[in-house]
Amino acid sequence: TAATMSASFDDVLEQSPEAVDAFLETFSDFIVPFSVLFKTVRNKTADLLQVFCKRRGPAVVRCTALDGDTLLHVAAEEGCSACVAALLDVKANPNASNSSQDRPLDRAIVFDHKPVVELLLDRRADVHYRSMEDFSPLMWATLYGTVSMVKLLLDRGAVVAHRTPVHTPLTHAVNSSARMTELLLQRKACVNSHGYAAQAETPLWHAFHL
Numbered sequence: 001t002a003a004t005m006s007a008s009f010d011d012v013l014e015q016s017p018e019a020v021d022a023f024l025e026t027f028s029d030f031i032v033p034f035s036v037l038f039k040t041v042r043n044k045t046a047d048l049l050q051v052f053c054k055r056r057g058p059a060v061v062r063c064t065a066l067d068g069d070t071l072l073h074v075a076a077e078e079g080c081s082a083c084v085a086a087l088l089d090v091k092a093n094p095n096a097s098n099s100s101q102d103r104p105l106d107r108a109i110v111f112d113h114k115p116v117v118e119l120l121l122d123r124r125a126d127v128h129y130r131s132m133e134d135f136s137p138l139m140w141a142t143l144y145g146t147v148s149m150v151k152l153l154l155d156r157g158a159v160v161a162h163r164t165p166v167h168t169p170l171t172h173a174v175n176s177s178a179r180m181t182e183l184l185l186q187r188k189a190c191v192n193s194h195g196y197a198a199q200a201e202t203p204l205w206h207a208f209h210l
Contacts, residue, residue, distance in 0.1 A: 005030055017047045024055035032056050037063045041074045046082035057090035068098030076104035076120065079113035084120065094125040101131035109137055109153075110144045117152060127158050134164040142172035147179045160189045165197035174206045 012023045040049050053060050063071050072092045075083035097103055105125045108116040130136050138158040141149045160169055170189040173180040194200040
């Protein structure tokens with residue numbers, strides 16, 4: 001029965017990835033619960049995820065949480081490069097958006113997982129897209145990231161002149177890091193540029209009001 005098979009699968013999960021692989025090969029119709037897939041990624045159990053990708057690749061790609069997060073979102077947030085690579089190898093979409101329009105690249109940037117950012121960009125994550133409130137990857141990096149993260153995105157083609165209603169990358173940088181500000185100025189960020197809303201202030205205004 002289905003209940004018996006699920007119980008057997010739970011037992012196999014406590015053993016080894018090789019045991020799980022054998023189980024999934026034998027019971028080809030068994031559906032791996034989404035909760036198990038998400039737990040596997042959260043725990044950064046890359047060898048087990050590789051088994052799931054091998055045996056249930058399409059189901060792994062379709063696995064989505066209620067908020068629209070994919071397994072790739074979670075792997076990027078956790079900073080598990082091996083998990084990210086396994087998911088991309090079975091055609092997970094590097095530009096998938098959740099209900100808040102966040103993408104895996106956003107998660108990797110915000111949580112400062114530079115190797116994952118590099119991997120996603122290598123596998124065609126879009127460095128130019130805009131999410132909710134017109135945030136680009138560079139905007140996330142200047143708000144939450146490090147100087148090295150900002151430099152990486154700029155080196156990969158991020159546009160320094162990007163604007164949201166209130167901010168530019170430079171206004172974020174002015175409020176967070178002198179080194180980041182210097183980097184953006186070296187890349188020709190305009191000190192007079194501001195967000196496109198009527199009340200938006202320039203980087204010079206932000207610097208004066210620190």
